[in-house]
Amino acid sequence: MGRVVIDVMPKPEILDPQGKAVVGALARLGFKEFAGARQGKRFELEVEGEVDQAVLDRARQAAETLLSNPVIEDVVAVRAASDQE
Amino acid sequence: MTSDSMNLTPEQRAALDTVEKAATTPDVEQPWAALGMKADEYEAVRKILERRPTGSELAMYSVMWSEHCSYKSSKVHLRQFGEKTTEAMKEHLLVGIGENAGVVDIGQGWAVTFKVESHNHPSYVEPYQGAATGVGGIVRDIISMGARPVAVMDPLRFGALDHPDTHRVLPGIVAGVGGYGNCLGLPNIGGEVSFDPCYQGNPLVNALAVGTLRHEDIHLANARGNGNLVVLFGARTGGDGIGGASILASDTFTEGGPTKRPAVQVGDPFAEKVLIECCLDLFKADVVQGIQDLGAAGLSCAFSELASNGDGGMLVHLDRAPLRDSTLAPEEILMSESQERMMAVVTPEDLPGFLEITNRWDVEATVMGEVTDTGRLVVLWHGETIVDVPPRSVAHDGPVYERPYSRPEWLDARQADTPDRLPKPQTDDELKSLVVTMAGTPNLASRAWITNQYDKYVQGNTAQAMPDDAGVLRVDEESGLGVAIATDCNQRFAALDPYTGAQLALAEAYRNVGVAGGKPLAVTDCLNFGSPEDPAVMWQFAEAVRGLADGCQTLGIPVTGGNVSLYNQTGSTAIHPTPVVGVLGVLDDVARRTPSGWKSAGAQLFLLGTTRAEFAGSEWAWSQHEHLGGLPPQVDLAAEQALATVMVQASSDELVVAAHDLSDGGLAQALVESSLRHGVGATVSLEAACERDGVDAFTLLFAESAARAVVAVKPEAAQQFTEACQAQGVPVVALGSTGGETVAVEGRFELTLDELRVAHERTLPEALNA
Numbered sequence: 001m002g003r004v005v006i007d008v009m010p011k012p013e014i015l016d017p018q019g020k021a022v023v024g025a026l027a028r029l030g031f032k033e034f035a036g037a038r039q040g041k042r043f044e045l046e047v048e049g050e051v052d053q054a055v056l057d058r059a060r061q062a063a064e065t066l067l068s069n070p071v072i073e074d075v076v077a078v079r080a081a082s083d084q085e
Numbered sequence: 086m087t088s089d090s091m092n093l094t095p096e097q098r099a100a101l102d103t104v105e106k107a108a109t110t111p112d113v114e115q116p117w118a119a120l121g122m123k124a125d126e127y128e129a130v131r132k133i134l135e136r137r138p139t140g141s142e143l144a145m146y147s148v149m150w151s152e153h154c155s156y157k158s159s160k161v162h163l164r165q166f167g168e169k170t171t172e173a174m175k176e177h178l179l180v181g182i183g184e185n186a187g188v189v190d191i192g193q194g195w196a197v198t199f200k201v202e203s204h205n206h207p208s209y210v211e212p213y214q215g216a217a218t219g220v221g222g223i224v225r226d227i228i229s230m231g232a233r234p235v236a237v238m239d240p241l242r243f244g245a246l247d248h249p250d251t252h253r254v255l256p257g258i259v260a261g262v263g264g265y266g267n268c269l270g271l272p273n274i275g276g277e278v279s280f281d282p283c284y285q286g287n288p289l290v291n292a293l294a295v296g297t298l299r300h301e302d303i304h305l306a307n308a309r310g311n312g313n314l315v316v317l318f319g320a321r322t323g324g325d326g327i328g329g330a331s332i333l334a335s336d337t338f339t340e341g342g343p344t345k346r347p348a349v350q351v352g353d354p355f356a357e358k359v360l361i362e363c364c365l366d367l368f369k370a371d372v373v374q375g376i377q378d379l380g381a382a383g384l385s386c387a388f389s390e391l392a393s394n395g396d397g398g399m400l401v402h403l404d405r406a407p408l409r410d411s412t413l414a415p416e417e418i419l420m421s422e423s424q425e426r427m428m429a430v431v432t433p434e435d436l437p438g439f440l441e442i443t444n445r446w447d448v449e450a451t452v453m454g455e456v457t458d459t460g461r462l463v464v465l466w467h468g469e470t471i472v473d474v475p476p477r478s479v480a481h482d483g484p485v486y487e488r489p490y491s492r493p494e495w496l497d498a499r500q501a502d503t504p505d506r507l508p509k510p511q512t513d514d515e516l517k518s519l520v521v522t523m524a525g526t527p528n529l530a531s532r533a534w535i536t537n538q539y540d541k542y543v544q545g546n547t548a549q550a551m552p553d554d555a556g557v558l559r560v561d562e563e564s565g566l567g568v569a570i571a572t573d574c575n576q577r578f579a580a581l582d583p584y585t586g587a588q589l590a591l592a593e594a595y596r597n598v599g600v601a602g603g604k605p606l607a608v609t610d611c612l613n614f615g616s617p618e619d620p621a622v623m624w625q626f627a628e629a630v631r632g633l634a635d636g637c638q639t640l641g642i643p644v645t646g647g648n649v650s651l652y653n654q655t656g657s658t659a660i661h662p663t664p665v666v667g668v669l670g671v672l673d674d675v676a677r678r679t680p681s682g683w684k685s686a687g688a689q690l691f692l693l694g695t696t697r698a699e700f701a702g703s704e705w706a707w708s709q710h711e712h713l714g715g716l717p718p719q720v721d722l723a724a725e726q727a728l729a730t731v732m733v734q735a736s737s738d739e740l741v742v743a744a745h746d747l748s749d750g751g752l753a754q755a756l757v758e759s760s761l762r763h764g765v766g767a768t769v770s771l772e773a774a775c776e777r778d779g780v781d782a783f784t785l786l787f788a789e790s791a792a793r794a795v796v797a798v799k800p801e802a803a804q805q806f807t808e809a810c811q812a813q814g815v816p817v818v819a820l821g822s823t824g825g826e827t828v829a830v831e832g833r834f835e836l837t838l839d840e841l842r843v844a845h846e847r848t849l850p851e852a853l854n855a
Contacts, residue, residue: 010351013323014323014324015352017351017353017355024447071211072211
């Protein structure tokens with residue numbers, strides 16, 4: 001069983017209200033060393049068998065058409081999960 | 086060189102387009118066309134400045150002279166709203182057209198501000214955020230008048246219910262409207278949802294907001310007082326929606342062509358909620374001289390409008406603007422449409438008090454510059470002058486086009502194709518099944534699937550909301566003083582005859598308010614049309630504006646503000662003209678409003694108004710025969726006025742228990758809706774009305790003649806009510822009485838409420854949950 005991990009982030013120029021709320025809360029709770037925060041999402045897709053390039057290509061296709069909203073989000077990573085994950 | 090400019094690297098300084106540089110390099114190629122400007126507009130800018138504009142100046146002129154911000158195609162027609170407003174009509178008007186929103190006196194020292202705007206194109210590109218920021222934008226207009234926003238409404242239009250694009254945009258748009266409004270804690274008290282293939286690929290998302298204030302709290306957008314400070318507060322400026330105003334809102338979506346997908350704006354309703362409370366505290370502390378919200382065209386608009394409406398000069402340090410993205414160029418900062426921002430003019434003495442309040446709300450505030458008496462808007466970037474313009478030339482003296490318009494040739498054929506040839510139901514059984522079918526058409530079916538996603542009652546002042554005819558809000562908790570608001574437009578009527586169609590939209594909204602017991606006072610409009618470069622569309626626009634302005638004059642209620650949205654089309658196909666009209670009325674006590682549903686048995690039912698065989702543009706012709714032709718129902722504004730007068734008085738005197746205006750789907754639909762509201766049926770007889778008006782049962786049930794309502798009257802008040810109708814010259818005829826678990830049409834058919842409910846309520850869930 002293989003696993004593909006996909007990371008989706010709001011586009012850099014787009015407002016990220018969740019990230020803004022997080023960075024505000026960090027400071028309030030004493031984590032003053034963090035100047036900014038952006039919050040995205042991570043998907044894990046399971047496949048029968050190995051994760052090869054063809055699977056990664058299909059996963060990217062899925063990521064760009066279904067898992068992300070291309071108007072406001074970027075797919076920043078599509079990769080095979082390592083054994084430790 | 087000033088010390089400020091030391092902050093720029095030599096490369097940055099070399100790349101910066103300053104006024105000084107522009108004066109010495111007249112021949113630099115500039116991207117005016119890519120910014121949506123026409124060659125003659127660019128030449129006009131060069132003439133105003135007597136040199137080429139800098140990049141930042143070009144950015145400002147291009148967004149402020151876009152159709153969306155300058156109204157350059159519509160201005161010559163919109164003047165009628167001012168010209169046809171008589172002194173008498175201004176009686177209740179505290180602030181008229183031209184400000185962020187109109188303000189209406191509703192008595193007892195209270196005022197109400199309301200306005201409807203469009204966010205059509207952004208909602209097509211990104212349904213959720215487009216609709217959400219549409220709500221956010223109109224709410225900021227209300228705040229900037231000094232009012233507390235108290236409710237929103239949303240007139241929405243989509244393609245055919247079974248079309249894939251409707252399924253793509255509808256769930257997001259509805260969730261966006263609900264999400265943003267619910268987070269702000271604002272009840273959504275009504276609006277409309279309409280489906281028509283003409284909106285496929287171009288949905289309409291209009292948003293109306295209402296705010297309340299005391300007379301003395303009115304604030305205006307102007308920058309007066311030499312030396313007063315210009316303060317930007319709220320969210321930081323980012324790269325969102327850059328050029329949205331000029332490129333996104335003023336260009337047509339070309340089918341098959343490359344899709345323009347500029348960065349859309351993402352809203353943060355919680356930030357806006359904080360901004361609302363912060364602004365209200367600022368107003369209360371009296372530390373604001375002038376205020377403006379930032380919407381389309383962002384800082385370009387705020388600087389130039391504030392300066393232009395005030396003493397005429399302003400000096401700002403653009404590099405002081407707090408940024409989300411430090412790499413933004415000055416042109417981008419000027420054009421950014423980042424949400425949840427406001428700009429205020431504050432005296433130096435008031436600044437500490439101002440900042441104390443913004444600090445308390447954790448709202449970032451930055452002194453950007455000051456009001457001057459130079460007559461120039463000067464923008465500095467790290468000490469270098471990048472903008473030096475007369476502000477009026479940006480904000481108010483933009484291009485004005487007398488676009489050619491002509492009545493489209495196809496209209497004669499459309500008007501000649503009357504619905505007379507359509508097969509009508511012949512038997513009572515056919516009539517019966519038609520009532521059931523019509524109750525479930527996409528345009529007549531229950532809107533609960535949509536409106537249940539909105540919070541209708543938050544804040545506890547909603548006296549009435551969807552599915553009633555008008556939203557009713559309490560303004561004063563002691564006296565019960567309140568307002569009723571309705572928005573309406575049947576785009577098919579406007580497609581058949583835009584002059585009459587616009588008046589019918591006005592008449593319907595007016596009637597809805599009157600029937601609910603509100604005395605109509607003021608109008609806001611959102612005029613959604615195709616491309617003004619098409620003479621046929623321009624003619625539709627001109628006719629609709631003329632119809633609306635004439636109608637308002639006849640009814641004696643002024644247009645207080647609104648919005649024009651052009652270029653609503655896919656390829657060369659324009660949407661039907663869609664002049665959405667919102668009417669606001671006042672109730673002395675919202676407890677005496679008239680709801681639309683029957684609550685108990687034994688009330689006597691009366692039909693007010695005259696029914697004619699008017700089926701052109703009707704829901705029956707469209708839904709059963711896909712027919713759109715003929716001339717729309719006739720408008721009789723005197724009859725509308727008489728009807729409203731009777732209903733406002735009867736509401737106030739508590740003679741009536743329920744009333745429903747007749748519009749889409751006619752009498753049959755009103756009977757269905759009034760009975761399903763609380764599960765109380767009725768027995769009616771059509772004969773007397775048919776005989777008086779010379780129409781058959783089918784016509785009485787389904788025609789869409791205007792100036793009609795079905796009213797449930799307390800039995801002991803029946804005589805007083807009919808006399809009141811007669812005194813006003815409103816035709817009145819007894820229909821029957823409420824009660825039972827069926828809608829029974831004597832001598833013809835009987836339908837159980839259960840079967841009507843299934844037909845009425847299943848359409849939207851079945852189509853949208855799939």
